[in-house]
Amino acid sequence: MASSILSDCSSCATSRLLPLRRALHPPPPRFRPSPGPAPSPRRPLLLAAAAPLPLLPRARRMAALSAAASSADPATVLADASAKIIDGKLVAKQIREEVGVEIARMKDATGVVPGLAVILVGSRKVSQTYVRNKKKACEAVGIKSYEVNLPEDASEYEVIKHIATFNDDPSVHGILVQLPLPRHMNDENILNAVSIEKDVDGFHPVNIGRLAMQGRDPFFVPCTPKGCMELLHRSGVEINGKRAVVIGRSNIVGTPAALLLQKANATVSIVHSKTKNPEEITRQADIIIAAVGVANLVRGSWIKPGAAIIDVGINPVDDPASPRGYRLVGDVCFDEASKVAGAITPVPGGVGPMTIAMLLSNTLDSAKRIHKFK
Amino acid sequence: MASSILSDCSSCATSRLLPLRRALHPPPPRFRPSPGPAPSPRRPLLLAAAAPLPLLPRARRMAALSAAASSADPATVLADASAKIIDGKLVAKQIREEVGVEIARMKDATGVVPGLAVILVGSRKVSQTYVRNKKKACEAVGIKSYEVNLPEDASEYEVIKHIATFNDDPSVHGILVQLPLPRHMNDENILNAVSIEKDVDGFHPVNIGRLAMQGRDPFFVPCTPKGCMELLHRSGVEINGKRAVVIGRSNIVGTPAALLLQKANATVSIVHSKTKNPEEITRQADIIIAAVGVANLVRGSWIKPGAAIIDVGINPVDDPASPRGYRLVGDVCFDEASKVAGAITPVPGGVGPMTIAMLLSNTLDSAKRIHKFK
Structure with missing residues (x-):
């Protein structure tokens, strides 16, 4: 080949x-x-x-x-x-170190620990590696990570239900759905379910729209x-x-x-x-x-x-x-x-x-x- | 000068x-x-x-x-x-004629008459002329137009309240806020209040975002x-x-x-x-x-x-x-x-x-x- x-x-x-x-x-x-x-x-x-x-x-x-x-x-x-x-x-x-310093400063001042939720559907090895790396990187800088692993045949509804739970969870500040999703799922429906205030991937159309517009700023940049x-x-x-x-x-x-x-x-x-x-x-x-x-x-x-x-x-x-x-x-x-x-x-x-x-x-x-x- | x-x-x-x-x-x-x-x-x-x-x-x-x-x-x-x-x-x-033909076909088949709501704040002559022209153009093709005129000193809340009413009104299919708005108002807050399904101006960040993205289409193009x-x-x-x-x-x-x-x-x-x-x-x-x-x-x-x-x-x-x-x-x-x-x-x-x-x-x-x- x-x-x-x-x-x-x-x-x-x-x-x-x-x-x-x-x-x-x-x-x-x-x-x-x-x-x-x-x-x-x-x-x-x-x-x-x-x-x-x-x-x-x-x-x-x-x-x-x-x-x-x-x-x-x-x-x-x-x-x-x-x-x-x-x-x-x-x-x-250097950025990871700077982020770590800021997280410590925030925790000292407010007691708040930033939280990142990662949703992984299926058991693709490469995706598992990425998620593991993200988790390790979070731990290294003081971000608490939350992980949901769903089977390959999970329904779109199940994924969106977990997203909704994280949207409402005050200890979670960022939500990431690991791509690619199984073929039977609609990426758009799932990514759009992530609250734009927690869309740390920056993939929501509102974030892209605000990025395109003069005088507006996205909540997150991809x-x-x-x-x-x-x-x-x-x-x-x-x-x-x-x-x-x-x-x-x-x-x-x-x-x-x-x-x-x-x-x-x-x-x-x-x-x-x-x-x-x-x-x-x-x-x-x-x-x-x-x-x-x-x-x-x-x-x-x-x-x-x-x-x-x-x-x-x-x-x-x-x-x-x-x-x-x-x-x-x-x-x-x-x-x-x-x-x-x-x-x-x-x-x-x-x-x-x-x-x-x-x-x-x-x-x-x-x-x-x-x-x-x- | x-x-x-x-x-x-x-x-x-x-x-x-x-x-x-x-x-x-x-x-x-x-x-x-x-x-x-x-x-x-x-x-x-x-x-x-x-x-x-x-x-x-x-x-x-x-x-x-x-x-x-x-x-x-x-x-x-x-x-x-x-x-x-x-x-x-x-x-x-030609486009106005084509739109008129389609509106008549839709009305014959479903009884539905498309409706456009225009909100005008203040009494700027040029804006009044634009709104009048839009109203006339609507009438000519068979679109029912709805108009709200608010005084220059109206509050942002009042404008948004009218937008919310039109958002919920099933006889209104498009909502347009005539720009420019008075200086004490925040354009972004007001334009974002328009339901993206009725944002016929296409100015909502979601519409711009979908326009920017591959594989997505905006509800409306400006x-x-x-x-x-x-x-x-x-x-x-x-x-x-x-x-x-x-x-x-x-x-x-x-x-x-x-x-x-x-x-x-x-x-x-x-x-x-x-x-x-x-x-x-x-x-x-x-x-x-x-x-x-x-x-x-x-x-x-x-x-x-x-x-x-x-x-x-x-x-x-x-x-x-x-x-x-x-x-x-x-x-x-x-x-x-x-x-x-x-x-x-x-x-x-x-x-x-x-x-x-x-x-x-x-x-x-x-x-x-x-x-x-x-």
Whole structure:
């Protein structure tokens, strides 16, 4: 089914779809990547921040982010590119620490402990892993987690009944329904049942509508695009007045990312499966958020020199050299892009770790809002 | 305060803001139009449709739209340009007729008469005129209109109480609160009180959210951007896969227009007051929707040859030759644009007449949906 991969950016790389990709990305786009270059064994140096950065700063922090190299971990890459590497793993760790400090401060002042309820339907291993990771992350920062596990054949009514109970529970400040749901359920009915005040995933149409509107603010911003923005902000990437291209228009990444960039006064274009000249449009962008789920789609030739690139894609490609038989690559051809871009997130270790950090941040924000704590 | 105008596109034209403009457009943008050319006395020929077009067709109809010239009316312009003129007045008339036929069919089959409630607060003359026009348009197609007039000093609570009554009234299928509201009222609180099933203006965040999301549809599409799309469709302008630029990002025109174009598979860029190179970006577009409220902002040099232009702007500029002392111009310099574009709406007589037609269409759709009539 899948061919072996010659290089990160080989056009013959066939990605195997992990469930995460299915959850993150809508039906496969019809881009045709341009022919691949010769394989390159060299990869750029992963640069990491030297010191913790405060929560939600908007100042230029690229210098700090590039001040130190990280030690060997899955995100670590080596060698000679010009792009600064945005270390999402490090930023996510800093955010988790900041959230932990705020939770302790809130608990000391009010006695309130933020609570996150997670509803898991079925026994998909990947979903179970995500839920376990979320639970662990909650515990680490002091968020109390509540979990409901329902069998694969549970009814929509049962799921909605549990949501309703959590909606009314004052110790729960955030409710998350783990996707994907079994096929016999209607995602829309279930997600709409979550109170918008506790919709920490930010998927309710009211939250998306408020995100799109001038002069309104959503209760919650969806975690992955919020993480993308946080990486840009903490990397000192100026957004106001800049050209931005978002590749992909899914409800949970591409569309809200575009709306967030526009709220931050970028001039935004959305590139999608029907776009006739994605390369030409993308090359005009100062900021690229790629969230389309196609391995190595964005080649070096698509990138304006100096652009900042946030790569949301997590695509497994066959790799006989890996013990698992595959490895993860982004939507952006890292080898090529890192030679042209000004800053880039690696895959893994870029946007990935930010999603759970933003979930914790949204849960804290919810508890603060509900209890009017500042 | 205002200088006299030398030509439609003179850079020294100072627009006087009518209340409509304030209602349609958010705070003034900071574009700096490029220097104006020498005044041109020539204007293009207004071409109108030869025969009624069916409701919501998607086929190419430019040929029909350009088959006959209209007689003398405020929209009529003369002479030699290449662009086809999209006659909004004629299309709106056709839509009103089509809506009237559908309402009669529904009444015959079910006995139900669609009802539209309009709430007017204060005694602003322009608002009174709009409400009167809407009422007349309703009567003409067979929609029963309900009107509540409240004094300028009415409380927010009073307005919301009337909205609640209409929300519960089964003979009312659409509720419209005439904007702008007095300053002591919170627009958001009031507009959010309208049931989303009766929000024929389509301004509720849920409607905007559903418009932004893939796989969801709003209950209602805001009338003016819906009118823009209808003009494009009925003029045979292909949208799928085309580059589109929306100039302006207001909640009631620019933003929903961009979302609609994207839902129709255009590749959309939104140009706004913080955009650094609006001319360059606009020139890439096959479709331009200008909704920024700056007289003659879009010059001929901004336009790709053959592009389709929908001009939402209605800007009064001083004109000593006019009995009223001013005349209305769009956001697009018509004299220049009509020599470059493939199709263009005039001002007045373009988008303007479409808004009420779409309101009637939304009210009919609402009654059909509530009574499950197809």
